[in-house]
Amino acid sequence: MSHVDVLKLHELKATPQRLCVLDVLEKYGHATLEDIEKYTKVKFSTLSLSTIYRNINEMLKKGILSEVKLANKKDHYEITKANHAHLVCIQCGKIEDFTINTQELLQKAETLTCNKIYNITLSFNTICKECLSAK
Ligand SMILES: [Zn+2]
Ligand SMILES: [Zn+2]
Known part of the structure; x- marks a missing residue:
């Protein structure tokens, strides 16, 4: 599905600003507000940080984008995908996606703790392939 269709499906107008944010996230996978500002500035030199933030927020509310919370890192954003670590x-x-069935883990944790668990934020601290081979 194209980004235009995704926005239409969520009853948002496919403005060039929103499309640009989606393009950036498609290309880079995960980005902070500042990253997104940096990349969108190339196309829209007059776009303010607050405008970008507003657009991101609208797309977050619709579930088109998701927040990525990582320990010791600024909040990142990504295009919503299936559950992943x-x-x-x-x-x-560098932040990479790792497809894992977090649902199974969630259920196990609920059984073990008797808590109601809403969601899981799973991240692994690693040394990536590129850094490993650079040694
Ligand atoms: Zn991700
Ligand atoms: Zn690395």
Whole structure:
């Protein structure tokens, strides 16, 4: 599905600003507000941080984007995908997706703790392939 269709499906107008944010996230996978500002500035030099933030928030509310919470890192954003964990390189800071069935883990944790668990934020501190081979 194209980004235009995704926005339409969620009753949001496919504005160039929103499309640009989606393009950036598609290309880079995960990005902070500042990253997104940096990349969108190339196309829209007059776009303010607050405008970008507003657009991100609208797409977060609709579930098109998700917040990625990582320990010791600024909040990142990504295009919403199926549940997955994150691999964070402790050397270069790269964030990669790692597909894992977090549902199974969630159920196990609920059984063990008797708590109602709403969601899981799973991240692994790693040294990525590139950093490993650079040694
Ligand atoms: Zn690395
Ligand atoms: Zn991700």
